[in-house]
Amino acid sequence: MTNSTFDIIVIGGGPGGYVAAIRAAQLGFKVAVIEKHSNLGGTCLNVGCIPSKALLYSTELYHTIAHKAASNGIIVKGLSPDLPALMTKKNQVVDQLRNGIKALLKANKIDVIHASAQIISPTQVKAGNNVLNTKNIIIATGSQVIELPFLKFDGKIVVSSDDAIAFDSIPEKIVVVGAGAIGLELGSVWSRLGSDVTIVELLPRVAITFDHEISKMAERIFKKQGIKFELDAKVTGIKTKAKTTILTAEKAGKELEFPADKIIVCVGRKPFTEGLGLENLGIERDKQGRIVTDNHFKTNVPGIFAIGDVTDGPMLAHKAEEEGVALAELIAGKSGHVNYTIIPNVIYTDPELASVGISEQEAKEQGLQVKIGKFPFAANGRALASDASEGMVKVIADAKNDKLLGVQIIGRHASELIAPAVAHMEYGGSAEDLARTIAAHPTLAETLKEAALALDGRAIHAI
Numbered sequence: 303m304t305n306s307t308f309d310i311i312v313i314g315g316g317p318g319g320y321v322a323a324i325r326a327a328q329l330g331f332k333v334a335v336i337e338k339h340s341n342l343g344g345t346c347l348n349v350g351c352i353p354s355k356a357l358l359y360s361t362e363l364y365h366t367i368a369h370k371a372a373s374n375g376i377i378v379k380g381l382s383p384d385l386p387a388l389m390t391k392k393n394q395v396v397d398q399l400r401n402g403i404k405a406l407l408k409a410n411k412i413d414v415i416h417a418s419a420q421i422i423s424p425t426q427v428k429a430g431n432n433v434l435n436t437k438n439i440i441i442a443t444g445s446q447v448i449e450l451p452f453l454k455f456d457g458k459i460v461v462s463s464d465d466a467i468a469f470d471s472i473p474e475k476i477v478v479v480g481a482g483a484i485g486l487e488l489g490s491v492w493s494r495l496g497s498d499v500t501i502v503e504l505l506p507r508v509a510i511t512f513d514h515e516i517s518k519m520a521e522r523i524f525k526k527q528g529i530k531f532e533l534d535a536k537v538t539g540i541k542t543k544a545k546t547t548i549l550t551a552e553k554a555g556k557e558l559e560f561p562a563d564k565i566i567v568c569v570g571r572k573p574f575t576e577g578l579g580l581e582n583l584g585i586e587r588d589k590q591g592r593i594v595t596d597n598h599f600k601t602n603v604p605g606i607f608a609i610g611d612v613t614d615g616p617m618l619a620h621k622a623e624e625e626g627v628a629l630a631e632l633i634a635g636k637s638g639h640v641n642y643t644i645i646p647n648v649i650y651t652d653p654e655l656a657s658v659g660i661s662e663q664e665a666k667e668q669g670l671q672v673k674i675g676k677f678p679f680a681a682n683g684r685a686l687a688s689d690a691s692e693g694m695v696k697v698i699a700d701a702k703n704d705k706l707l708g709v710q711i712i713g714r715h716a717s718e719l720i721a722p723a724v725a726h727m728e729y730g731g732s733a734e735d736l737a738r739t740i741a742a743h744p745t746l747a748e749t750l751k752e753a754a755l756a757l758d759g760r761a762i763h764a765i
């Protein structure tokens with residue numbers, strides 16, 4: 303491998319990196335991916351999106367059978383979770399996808415090198431003992447969990463999401479720090495399996511990036527499911543009392559105590575750039591440590607680009623993937639582009655939360671005159687027939703020209719229902735376009751249409 307020459311070297315085999323590599327290979331470039339782990343797929347496949355969704359699916363199945371089977375006329379006896387089998391299923395899904403990515407890169411004739419990469423110059427990357435030459439470098443090194451200084455990870459009691467997707471027994475008491483997407487998803491997984499889960503959050507609402515009404519509804523529903531919340535509470539540290547670990551927090555001047563077998567810290571992620579040698583090259587980073595790029599993903603050093611979690615913007619796999627595609631196309635002289643205003647955001651709890659564009663509150667902050675249309679899942683036949691009556695759709699449109707500005711959904715399959723809203727917004731659609739789109743009956747998709755109709759008081763199935 304010594305002195306190999308490539309058109310593009312991609313550092314990092316996560317969704318940003320491997321997707322950029324495939325698109326670049328499709329465009330005729332000679333490409334190498336350098337990945338320090340023995341598996342491709344990055345955070346998303348190995349410890350993120352996919353394992354968490356496998357656990358969410360298995361535990362939702364268990365929870366549904368436990369709580370809904372009888373009322374649907376199905377008698378189940380002797381129901382219990384089998385944690386090792388549940389984890390095996392999750393690992394099989396992850397393995398299958400790892401092999402899939404490996405096969406895709408091979409089919410696209412992309413060289414994969416498993417080593418830690420260090421950038422020596424804009425045209426040279428060190429991978430282990432080899433120095434590779436290249437015309438372009440794409441940094442896609444992703445992110446890592448944030449550790450709180452007064453709550454250090456010990457891998458046993460105080461853990462990150464990396465550990466919380468692989469506990470080998472069901473903890474009795476769990477405290478989750480952070481009510482964002484990862485905290486809510488992991489809290490749901492373990493609560494469904496029987497753990498007593500409390501989520502402690504510094505901010506006044508759960509799922510803070512969502513519309514206030516949606517996040518309030520989510521809190522109410524999750525509480526009904528048995529998850530406890532302590533909002534507006536600032537975690538201060540841990541202490542031990544009679545051999546029990548206790549998380550401490552401060553709320554309205556009072557100290558709160560939460561005994562815990564596991565404390566899952568989900569307070570966000572930070573860009574990962576260690577060992578890349580950015581300092582030697584003078585590659586600019588912002589205060590949060592993110593690599594600074596222009597709108598063509600260029601760093602301040604010509605020939606070096608960055609995409610995904612290591613750069614500004616939402617830390618989402620589909621954002622990283624889109625950037626990978628756009629960048630490969632830009633390097634090929636095409637007009638690659640990412641529409642950052644229309645990136646869907648999802649929390650995969652039950653019900654799911656999904657949004658695109660701006661919320662009612664954000665529209666008001668921007669001084670926009672908006673019209674709002676809402677429709678409850680409780681008025682949808684398919685939702686009632688499938689025990690999915692908790693939820694609502696909220697459509698936000700510009701009051702002057704009816705242009706769709708945002709859609710917020712809480713409800714079953716919200717992650718899928720948001721897709722047509724994304725498409726309408728991508729084409730610059732109006733609420734009227736959404737209202738006139740025919741949804742099959744009976745489907746949950748009718749809620750989207752009815753919410754758009756509700757904008758002008760025309761929803762058919764609303765009183």
Ligand SMILES: Cc1cc2nc3c(=O)[nH]c(=O)nc-3n(C[C@H](O)[C@H](O)[C@H](O)COP(=O)(O)OP(=O)(O)OC[C@H]3O[C@@H](n4cnc5c(N)ncnc54)[C@H](O)[C@@H]3O)c2cc1C
Nearest residue numbers: 314316318338344345346350351419444610611617618619
């Ligand atoms: C529990 C959890 C659940 C999540 N769920 C979702 C979800 O449902 N939907 C969603 O969109 N996002 C989700 N995310 C976020 C998503 O995983 C990230 O946004 C996504 O993985 C970012 O992709 P990336 O390619 O930028 O970086 P990463 O996936 O982090 O990949 C970076 C890769 O670079 C490698 N690397 C780093 N430095 C070097 C080096 N010097 N040399 C060689 N290799 C290097 C790393 O080993 C890693 O494999 C979740 C994250 C977590 C933790």
